[in-house]
Amino acid sequence: MAFAKARIQGIETEKSIAAEQMAFDTSFHVKENYRPDIDGLRAFAVVSVVLYHAFPKAVRGGYIGVDVFFVISGFLISSILLKEMSDRSFTFSRFYGRRVRRIFPALAVCLTGVLAYGFVCLLPSEFMQLGKHVFFGAAFLSNIAIWSEAGYFDIAATLKPLLHLWSLGIEEQFYIVWPALLWTIFQTKASLGRLLVLMFLASFAINIWLSSTSIVGDFFLPFPRFWELLLGAGLAYQNQVVLAPATRSWLSLAGLVALLTSAAFFTPELRFPGWLAPLPVAGAAALIFAGPEAVVNRWFLSDRRIVFVGLISYPLYLWHWPLISYAYIIRLGKPPTPLMAAGLVVASFVLAWMTYRLVERPIRFGTHPARGTRVVAIWVAALGVVGLTTWTLHGFPGRFPALPSLDIRKISEARNDPVFQATQGMDVQDYDHTWIAHLGQGERKLALSGDSLLFQFGPRLQHLADTGQLRANTYFVVGGSCAPVPGIIQQGDFAHCANMPDLLLELVQREGIANVVLGASWAGYRDTSLGIQRGGKRLSLGTVEGREAFYANLEDYIRLLQRSKANVYLILGPPIQGVRFDPNKMVIRSPIGFSVAPDVDKDVPIAELRAGYADIDNDLRRIAERTGATTLDAFPDICGNSDGCSPFYAAAEPKYSDGMHLRPSFVQRHVHFLDFLLE
Secondary structure, eight states: OOOOOOOOOOOGGGGGGGGGTOOBOTTOOBOTTOOHHHHHHHHHHHHHHHHHHHSTTTSTTGGGHHHHHHHHHHHHHHHHHHHHHHTTOOOHHHHHHHHHHHHHHHHHHHHHHHHHHHHHHOOHHHHHHHHHHHHHHHTTOHHHHHHHHOSTTOOOGGGOTTGGGHHHHHHHHHHHHHHHHHHHHHHHTOOHHHHHHHHHHHHHHHHHHHHHHOHHHHHHSSGGGHHHHHHHHHHHHTTTOOOOHHHHHHHHHHHHHHHHHHHHHOOTTSOOSTTTTHHHHHHHHHHHHHOTTSHHIIIIITOHHHHHHHHTHHHHHHHHHHHHHHHHHHTTTOOOOHHHHHHHHHHHHHHHHHHIIIIIHHHHSSSOHHHHHHHHHHHHHHHHHHHHHHHHTTTOGGGSOOOSSOOHHHHHHHHTOOOOOTTTTSEEEEETTEEEEEEOOSSSEEEEEESHHHHTTHHHHHHHHHTTOOOSEEEEEEOTTOOSOTTEEOOGGGGGGGGHHHHHHHHHHHHTOOEEEEEOOGGGGSSSSOEEEETTEEEETTSHHHHHHHHHHHHHHHHHHHHTTOEEEEEOOOOOOHHHHOGGGSEEEETTEEEEOTTTTSOEEHHHHHHHHHHHHHHHHHHHHHHTOEEEOOHHHHHOSSSEEOSEEGGGEESBSSSSOBOHHHHHHHOOTTHHHHO
């Protein structure tokens, strides 16, 4: 992302970068070609992003500030490139040396601080992930790392202190390609205008395509974002166009309205960028194109106080999110209070100003630019090595000694233990994130269908297959947050769940499957805002009528499967007790470290666990009695036959990886209740 450009000290060697907003001295005297209004536009962009992260319910569209940065960056950097290539003073070494001195100093300080604090206050699994993100951040590939991690079981974005570096990755990836393309155009005397139009249209088309096929890819991948930087480059290319003063002022007003409308009315739930991003992108472009004398630019964006925020916007962007993210981590995923969030914003401004004054300016504008370039390049490279080492060594678990009764390292490992995916080690057909996965051979055929609480039992099947004990020809028909009940209405990323019951029924009929097991987080589909269709009516699952429709649809579905000659089994509610079983809750966090929660090693009374699911289990048993289905109970395998259920198994290993899902390593060896259908 293009960010704050600092005030230069007027040295002769830096004259060529005045167009990059680097011509503001310590007295705020304007140098040649400097546009304070663009620093003001930077201020709008960074404040939008900071307020969105600090107060997400109040400033819901503030994320559009990133798009404003992209347009600014494309304009300023392309202005420099076009000028230097026109007068034949451009060299790649000079360009990338400037980029290193511009981007690396504040980035190095921020990465160092985030890594040092993580060493003190993060668990090994958390520190391991931070090391990974430091490595990718130092390589300007954060957007690729975040994109590759996205999925149903990915940890919350708020728990990733370096999540925000994705935008920096996109910008630097653009500047790996763009200078070489421009240089080629100038060498061959080809049409720059034609190149800009073709690249812009291609990038925007990819953006539109991905907005309907992969919204995560549309957001984080570079090519669907390049059109925003290319629009800024187009402004630089057409920078000599003259508009009447009144036209410029009206254009600036329209640009401001577009930005304010986007920030005020866009929400995180929208499919962004897609067709929505052109509004804030056009708003930023209009303000840049209007010029410094337009009414908004002259009277608002050029205000000295706003310009100052723009000058420190890059380090402000770098610092604000790690502070907010660490607050989420310390508070176990809960957002900071409004007062705490305000304090973090103030702290971000202080750190940004200090970074700008003490690190950025001395390195960027010192008397030995080559030395400064080498120092920060080595610094960032060293941080990348440290990050990679932290990642490969699993977050240095040896930082924490084993406790007398519990090992905090094992708790951390459990938190990082991925939930079994139905696609692991199986032949898979993907129906828009609803999967049919196949394992094993044999005449006896079995299908299991449900959400993640059903396919968490997959490791047992894998174990039986690996040891030659799996005799059943087994199919998983599953999807995250997909109940094996027809008629449930889900939106957005889970709309595909509506297809799962039909996929299972077709599979049973086509393959002649004899046994079908249905399982789910049955409690998760009660008291929700989800809807369900029954008898031509749409009901809410949060109502009594909706819950009755849920069980009625389930009963009808069982009868459909039975008419297809399948025996049906229902898995009763699992022993979930999030606070006591969740390794994320076994640790008490503080700003300076953590400790093991009290009584975490005490057994949870079986009666207490049973009571939590008694009404749901009774409903399932009644359906089984009426239909002739069979109920299955995982409780004895998970908890044993005593009066209490331990959150741990052999050698103080947590059984669960989170508040709901069993660890694959535990399921493999200890959960046998399905074996009679498999062996």
